[in-house]
Amino acid sequence: MTIQPYGAAAILINFEQKIQKEINAQVIELNKAILAAQLSGITYTIPTYCSLTIGYDRSAFSYETLCLLIENIKAAAFAKETNSSIPLEDKRLTIPVCYDEAFGLDIAAMAQEKDCTVEEIIQLHTSTEYRVYMLGFLPGFAYMGRLPEALACPRRQSPRVRIPAKSVGLAGYQTGIYPSDAPGGWQIIGQTPVPTFMPNQEDAFLFQAGDQVQFQAISKKDFLIISKDIHSNQFNWSSLYV
Amino acid sequence: MYNSSTLHFLKAGLWTTVQDQGRIGHQASGVPVSGAMDQGAAQLANWLVGNDKNNPVIEITLLGPSIQINQAVQIAITGANLSPKVDNVPIPMYETVAIEKGAILKFGRIQNGCRAYLAVGGQWFIQKWLASASAATTSTAKLTPDSLIKKDSLLTIQATPFIEKRSTPAPPDYESAIVVKVLSGPEFSHFSSQTIAHFFSQTYTIANDSNRMGYRLLGKELSFDSKQEVISSGIVLGTIQISNAGQPILLMRDAQTTGGYPRIAVVLPEELDRLAQLKPGEKIRFCFVG
Missing domain, CATH: 2.40.100.10 (Cyclophilin-like)
Known part of the structure; x- marks a missing residue:
């Protein structure tokens, strides 16, 4: 997983660039964890096949702060389960x-x-x-x-x-x-x-x-x-x- | 209660829509952001009539509508100068203008800019979708039936008590060739340094079929390896992607939420309002800032 700036008001998290359900399940799991954290400075998220775009309010936090927050949320979300136990489906x-x-x-x-x-x-x-x-x-x-x-x-x-x-x-x-x-x-x-x-x-x-x-x-x-x-x-x- | 519609569009103009701050936060479901292309001009127009800055306004593109105003209201016009007139008398922009019941607002020759904003003081009775009155890009007639202006469209606005006249100095005329600051995009490294140099050294022309979804930029095509596939990924406002034909497309407010072309650069958010005022045929160059 890599995090990079995406313009001045968004970040892009790239997972392994493959269309694969296990990878997509990680994207969705991280997206859910970020939404559940209810950070008011995050304005939108766009989960796709193997990437997650996150828009943020620049007056709420800096790029560096947001990266740290995301790393923490990710660590907490993925610590609970080994990769193989990330739920593959919702409905x-x-x-x-x-x-x-x-x-x-x-x-x-x-x-x-x-x-x-x-x-x-x-x-x-x-x-x-x-x-x-x-x-x-x-x-x-x-x-x-x-x-x-x-x-x-x-x-x-x-x-x-x-x-x-x-x-x-x-x-x-x-x-x-x-x-x-x-x-x-x-x-x-x-x-x-x-x-x-x-x-x-x-x-x-x-x-x-x-x-x-x-x-x-x-x-x-x-x-x-x-x-x-x-x-x-x-x-x-x-x-x-x- | 009002049983007469405040604004009656006798002519629609070229592309006239109701816009506000747009719908942020629904991109995960595929819903474009939409909203006024020149947010600064739209918010200023609202301030000039005492409205909340995110109140709906009318976005007028190149060729203005004719509007019969059936109620005494205060209006303000900002953005592109399309020679606004009330009952054939020119009216100033960038200030509060009181309109008498029955007057007709028209627009004339385009003097500069591309998009004008008309604010009307008061409460707008308009159907919203996902908390925004901005014209939806699909199923517009169903989702936001009032927001895509056609001949004989009606809008109902309950005027609020008049405010003391406000004005701001008009900004300098919009330039027809601008330099826009950009940051590197996610696939910047897919392009050779030669192609990147090429991208930043040329002056692009806004194509005629550019619109609120995106500006197609005409110039010498960029050579790159289009076989290095990009898996569909999220799009942010101001992304510049390069089509397989080597032409840049600058994605604006009505763009799709995802795309599969390589993204060479992203314009800084503070450049978007100026971009909104560029017309087809006008010029743009990009300046790399990071």
């Missing part, structure tokens, strides 16, 4: 996805490209558990990985101007769900009826870095039923946490 979620071609705009082309069937793509996508490594790109956009080798794919040559909210996409070795309508270049393979970004609720974001996610294929009919339940406030949200 486990099962997210229903309809892979029908009405939603999965690129799934047929992808099957053709990969010389397999659409069913095989669905089978691959739903049989793996993914980790939410970080949020970024859009409010509530969770970067999840890692895709099985056979599903890895490049971004689209020309990004779409508008991808509908709740679309499920693939890019590189990552998968993710568009939290809102947005332009984007991910290959779209389906859509979940479950909103992942609910701006009017206290807890606006369904995902947090550290969550564990598995997708479950549903029919178009089930998609409509769940959509209806969500709109009429009948949806049983705890059904996602099984």
Whole structure:
């Protein structure tokens, strides 16, 4: 772990520069410990795959003081547990996805490209558990990985101007769900009826870095039923946490 | 109770938004900071009308709106000089101006700067998201429906009792070519000393498609090994990243919270207000201070 200044009002903590769940678990553990310390001079944190950015108020403490504080917080947080016992996950979620071609705009082309069937793509996508490594790109956009080798794919040559909210996409070795309508270049393979970004609720974001996610294929009919339940406030949200 | 909207936008202008101090502290969920690009000018405008410094203001870019003001209010305009007029009579900037009910505020020729700030004294009734009225960068219509100004947008402000007129000396005209102090960025060492020298010796031009997310800087491309991959990492305000094509992008208030391009430098926070007043076509050079 290295600490360096990042501009005049932030620091960057770099962990080993690899996309690996054990490394990401350390990032999240340190982020939690820093937030729990409730230092009023820390204005924001940005945990990512293998780095943690921390913004601070320069009138509250100097760079050197902040580094000392972070070292202390880290020592206390990581002393309690050996590296291997750092909890790897926070929540486990099962997210229903309809892979029908009405939603999965690129799934047929992808099957053709990969010389397999659409069913095989669905089978691959739903049989793996993914980790939410970080949020970024859009409010509530969770970067999840890692895709099985056979599903890895490049971004689209020309990004779409508008991808509908709740679309499920693939890019590189990552998968993710568009939290809102947005332009984007991910290959779209389906859509979940479950909103992942609910701006009017206290807890606006369904995902947090550290969550564990598995997708479950549903029919178009089930998609409509769940959509209806969500709109009429009948949806049983705890059904996602099984 | 007020049933008439205080401000009625007859014309929207080029890019007119409501802004305040922005949303700090939600970057971990992917929420950009947003907020007035020139925070100093926005806070000063609020002071001139007796508002809290973090009250919302209207950020006006290059081409101003036309606003019918349906209530007697005090206003103040700071930042770029876009030749403000009330009922076709020029009004001063950097001081409290009393406006009569029914007057029309318009803007004309751009004299200097890029972004003007309009403060209106009183309590703003406006939908906020995450404690900020700043126009959200995604789902704007849903999250901050009042904050992206369109033709016939309405804003309701309950005027507070008038304050005694305040004024400050107008700052000198904004320059069209500036030197900006920067610190080394996290991937500074990814670049050869030749490329770094190249970065600091050239004068960059702000590209036309620059906006609140970022300024694309035009110049001779920097050569570097783009295969040395950077894993997506946090972005702070004022980060300068180098695209695979070798062009710098200076990230501003509406930028995404994470990025995967190498970060060569970060501008000092005190330089951001001046940067906000640069227009496309204007020039910038970087000066290394640490």
